[in-house]
Amino acid sequence: MKGMLRRCASCGTYTLRENDCPVCGGQVRIPHPAKFSPQDRFSRFRIALKEKEGSCG
Numbered sequence: 001m002k003g004m005l006r007r008c009a010s011c012g013t014y015t016l017r018e019n020d021c022p023v024c025g026g027q028v029r030i031p032h033p034a035k036f037s038p039q040d041r042f043s044r045f046r047i048a049l050k051e052k053e054g055s056c057g
């Protein structure tokens with residue numbers, strides 16, 4: 001798609017480049033809401049930690 005605006009995952013700069021950020025060279029992503037949320041990632045991480053604690057003892 002032409003004119004797709006992307007956002008750097010590292011510094012948050014908006015760019016039309018597809019490969020890397022023109023400012024810091026970081027990875028750029030389309031700033032659309034993804035299927036998964038960052039909160040979900042954290043909750044999964046916390047569940048993993050909980051299981052670790054539970055198995056100890």
Ligand SMILES: [Zn+2]
Pocket residue numbers: 008009010011012013021022023024025026
């Ligand atoms: Zn950047």
